[in-house]
Amino acid sequence: MAVRSTPDASGWVKSARQVERERLLRRRSIRSGSIATVSTLLVVVLLVWGVTASPGWERVRETFFDPEQFVRAFPDVLSGFLLNVKIFLIAEPLVLLVGLSVALVRGLRSPVFFPLRALAVAYTDIFRGVPTILVIYLVGFGLPALGLQGMPTDLATLGVIALTLSYGAYVAEVFRAGIDSVHPSQIAAARSLGLGHGGTMRHVVLPQAVRRVVPPLLNDFVSLQKDTALVATIGPLEALRQAQIHAASTFNYTPYLVGALLFILLTIPLARLTDYLAARSQRRRGQ
Amino acid sequence: MKDHSLLTVEGLWKSYHGHAVLRGIDLEVRPHEVVCLVGASGSGKSTLLRCVNLLETVDDGAIHLDGRDITDVRVDPDAVRKRMGVVFQAFNLFPHMTVLDNITLAPRKVHGTGRREAEQQALELLERFGLADKAKAYPDRLSGGQQQRVAIIRALAVRPLLMLLDEVTSALDPALVAEVLGVIRELKGSGMTMILTTHEMGFCREIADTVCFLDNGVLLEKAPPEEFFTDPKEPRTRQFLRSVLDARRI
Numbered sequence: 001m002a003v004r005s006t007p008d009a010s011g012w013v014k015s016a017r018q019v020e021r022e023r024l025l026r027r028r029s030i031r032s033g034s035i036a037t038v039s040t041l042l043v044v045v046l047l048v049w050g051v052t053a054s055p056g057w058e059r060v061r062e063t064f065f066d067p068e069q070f071v072r073a074f075p076d077v078l079s080g081f082l083l084n085v086k087i088f089l090i091a092e093p094l095v096l097l098v099g100l101s102v103a104l105v106r107g108l109r110s111p112v113f114f115p116l117r118a119l120a121v122a123y124t125d126i127f128r129g130v131p132t133i134l135v136i137y138l139v140g141f142g143l144p145a146l147g148l149q150g151m152p153t154d155l156a157t158l159g160v161i162a163l164t165l166s167y168g169a170y171v172a173e174v175f176r177a178g179i180d181s182v183h184p185s186q187i188a189a190a191r192s193l194g195l196g197h198g199g200t201m202r203h204v205v206l207p208q209a210v211r212r213v214v215p216p217l218l219n220d221f222v223s224l225q226k227d228t229a230l231v232a233t234i235g236p237l238e239a240l241r242q243a244q245i246h247a248a249s250t251f252n253y254t255p256y257l258v259g260a261l262l263f264i265l266l267t268i269p270l271a272r273l274t275d276y277l278a279a280r281s282q283r284r285r286g287q
Numbered sequence: 288m289k290d291h292s293l294l295t296v297e298g299l300w301k302s303y304h305g306h307a308v309l310r311g312i313d314l315e316v317r318p319h320e321v322v323c324l325v326g327a328s329g330s331g332k333s334t335l336l337r338c339v340n341l342l343e344t345v346d347d348g349a350i351h352l353d354g355r356d357i358t359d360v361r362v363d364p365d366a367v368r369k370r371m372g373v374v375f376q377a378f379n380l381f382p383h384m385t386v387l388d389n390i391t392l393a394p395r396k397v398h399g400t401g402r403r404e405a406e407q408q409a410l411e412l413l414e415r416f417g418l419a420d421k422a423k424a425y426p427d428r429l430s431g432g433q434q435q436r437v438a439i440i441r442a443l444a445v446r447p448l449l450m451l452l453d454e455v456t457s458a459l460d461p462a463l464v465a466e467v468l469g470v471i472r473e474l475k476g477s478g479m480t481m482i483l484t485t486h487e488m489g490f491c492r493e494i495a496d497t498v499c500f501l502d503n504g505v506l507l508e509k510a511p512p513e514e515f516f517t518d519p520k521e522p523r524t525r526q527f528l529r530s531v532l533d534a535r536r537i
């Protein structure tokens with residue numbers, strides 16, 4: 001049986017050898033596709049069987065997978081979750097701003113800026129070392145206790161401040177690594193054209209650095225999204241807090257499942273975007 | 288008033304970690320003159336160019352540009368650098384910018400030229416050097432020879448008093464060297480003052496008004512090219528030229 005192909009614009013007609021090669025490749029890809037499907041099914045079946053066959057499964061199903069509780073808790077947890085999204089949307093740009101500023105301050109050379117630079121170093125050292133949940137406690141209970149004029153007392157605002165302080169330190173390090181990764185010859189070229197430190201940073205170093213750190217930054221943001229739940233510890237009515245309230249009144253933990261599902265729905269798109277961007281920059285570097 | 292020199296280097300010393308790389312260099316470059324620095328690898332050619340561009344601070348001596356001491360500590364290095372054009376061995380184009388943006392960056396951000404005018408001038412330069420169709424391309428889409436020509440245009444776009452070219456053909460495939468040398472030839476034709484370092488002795492002989500031989504940080508011999516290549520005075524120079532010739536024969 002001979003498959004005839006018509007000549008394309010360049011006059012190329014596929015040889016019998018190429019036609020046969022493509023047929024074999026197609027067959028192989030169909031086969032590996034079916035192997036993948038079968039093995040995935042097998043793993044899922046084994047997992048489900050393993051969990052449901054366990055002695056405590058009946059009780060777990062009742063306390064975590066109760067459809068009635070799910071429906072009942074859903075509206076409250078969802079409305080709490082909107083607060084999480086709000087905290088995240090406000091904290092994210094602030095984190096970028098703090099991180100970038102701190103990274104830039106650490107790059108200043110002039111002795112005039114020594115105090116600022118020392119402050120930036122102290123900030124990153126402290127806030128990268130202290131667990132985020134402790135920062136939330138300290139800010140949430142400590143700041144209002146100072147009783148200063150104009151100090152915010154709104155719990156969600158305090159949560160935003162705490163998350164910004166904590167994540168700002170991480171993101172500053174990410175930016176700094178990106179800035180350091182730009183080759184010194186790029187800086188020499190910019191300086192030789194007469195650009196000063198500021199101009200070199202702005203037009204030559206930062207644009208290249210930012211492109212390189214987008215994947216790790218997005219990764220930090222995925223983690224910031226779920227850490228908005230830590231703000232529950234100081235009391236605002238976000239998703240985890242709402243779930244706690246429901247769980248406490250019914251002794252059923254299904255509301256936590258609602259919260260978990262909502263967080264997964266939020267983080268998956270960003271996680272996929274991160275993978276995509278990382279793969280793309282890998283390809284670019286490879287060429 | 289006598290014919291003043293554009294650049295004067297006087298008793299220049301520079302060391303790295305206690306190791307003297309330049310030991311009392313004296314050099315004069317007149318307007319429109321092309322000075323070619325030759326010497327073994329590690330003899331200090333690049334360091335001398337970096338000192339002239341104030342990318343390094345000197346340990347002793349002085350450099351005068353257009354009658355002004357640029358090594359004076361009160362001088363703003365950025366103001367000095369914007370009057371010189373530098374071309375590096377590895378091109379160092381900005382990879383995130385198009386060819387046109389690479390060329391117009393300094394005119395716009397350092398010299399305050401408007402975007403329209405800067406782009407107009409850049410396009411004229413690209414046209415002149417046969418790269419007009421690459422204006423919108425990114426550097427990684429260009430061959431090495433094209434990248435280096437863009438780098439030369441970028442340095443040229445700020446109308447420098449003086450151009451410094453450091454082994455601009457060393458990173459290129461032999462087949463691409465000619466197009467870059469052609470650009471330098473044209474710059475000389477237009478009267479540009481240049482200091483260049485190169486391993487291409489044939490080109491050096493053709494283009495230089497003065498050849499300087501650097502040996503271990505000392506400017507050992509300085510002569511017009513005919514004299515330098517046919518009748519070198521110093522034994523070390525003769526030895527260097529012989530080693531270059533031998534290397535070519537292999």
Ligand SMILES: Nc1ncnc2c1ncn2[C@@H]1O[C@H](COP(=O)(O)OP(=O)(O)O)[C@@H](O)[C@H]1O
Binds near residue numbers: 327329331335
């Ligand atoms: N930044 C630096 N730090 C330490 N040593 C350096 C530095 N730059 C150059 N050198 C040394 O100075 C000497 C001269 O280098 P260079 O000027 O690059 O020579 P050339 O360009 O003639 O090959 C070499 O021995 C080199 O190792």
Ligand SMILES: [Mg+2]
Binds near residue numbers: 332333334453
């Ligand atoms: Mg060199």
